[in-house]
Amino acid sequence: MTALGHDDGGERRRPAWLPTLAAFVAIALCVIAGNWQHRRMLEKDAQQARIERSAAIASVALPATVADWRDWRFRRVHVSGIYDARRQILIDNRVHDGRVGFGVVTPLALADGRVVLVDRGFVPAGASRRELPSAPPPAGNVTVEGRIDVPPTNYFELGNGNAHPGGVWQHLDPARFAAATGVDVLPIVIDATGPGDDGLLRNRDLPHLDSQRNLSYMLQWYAFAALAAGLWAWFTVLPRIRVHVGRRGR
Numbered sequence: 001m002t003a004l005g006h007d008d009g010g011e012r013r014r015p016a017w018l019p020t021l022a023a024f025v026a027i028a029l030c031v032i033a034g035n036w037q038h039r040r041m042l043e044k045d046a047q048q049a050r051i052e053r054s055a056a057i058a059s060v061a062l063p064a065t066v067a068d069w070r071d072w073r074f075r076r077v078h079v080s081g082i083y084d085a086r087r088q089i090l091i092d093n094r095v096h097d098g099r100v101g102f103g104v105v106t107p108l109a110l111a112d113g114r115v116v117l118v119d120r121g122f123v124p125a126g127a128s129r130r131e132l133p134s135a136p137p138p139a140g141n142v143t144v145e146g147r148i149d150v151p152p153t154n155y156f157e158l159g160n161g162n163a164h165p166g167g168v169w170q171h172l173d174p175a176r177f178a179a180a181t182g183v184d185v186l187p188i189v190i191d192a193t194g195p196g197d198d199g200l201l202r203n204r205d206l207p208h209l210d211s212q213r214n215l216s217y218m219l220q221w222y223a224f225a226a227l228a229a230g231l232w233a234w235f236t237v238l239p240r241i242r243v244h245v246g247r248r249g250r
Helices: 018-056 174-181 211-249
Strands: 076-083 089-096 099-110 115-124 141-149 185-192
Touching: 018 211, 076 115, 089 115, 099 185, 115 141, 174 185
Parallel strands: 115 185
Antiparallel strands: 076 099, 076 141, 089 099, 099 115, 141 185
16 A cells, blocks of 8 residues: 555655746746846946936036035035145055055145045055155145045944054045044045146046946846746646647547
């Protein structure tokens, strides 16, 4: 007598519904992953379009009041003021044309009393970490042309994030800078553009969001879904069709 779920040889039978369930789960997961990549592709394309539109707008004076500075990201602005050389900082681990060095960021005191951080450019590192490069800002009143950036705040930092030996910082964070120096700076950074007379190197190319990678991943996930559907049909549906045709042919 054959027990339920076993054949005459004592081997456990595979439930007939198991391949179908596994196939539909695999198909659903692949389609969900493909749809997510499709949304990411559309989001990146929309964000890239916003970046290019913002950068194409003519330069204006830094606005006095802004509800959300993120709406001004990559906008071109010009400001005038006096650099605060005493509170200048260096941002570590910057790379320019394959060379490792520092980003030079200096507070700029504006005539209206506000202070904004200016990323003046890149300076190569010296032969030793003990010898930090010197990049003094221009003296007197200066006019800076640049683009607005809003630094991310969700970064990860090893060690004591409040310690900045020699004025070297791991990340540029206006809020942390204000807390460390007591200078109330705007929550933005102006990336200085164009050739400068301070000897610093600048490469202000707009970011390019690679949506083609998401397109490639999307097509791969949809291809996996089609493959799973094809395998399910090959091993589950076609054998039944052959059996049915064979019975009708007798």
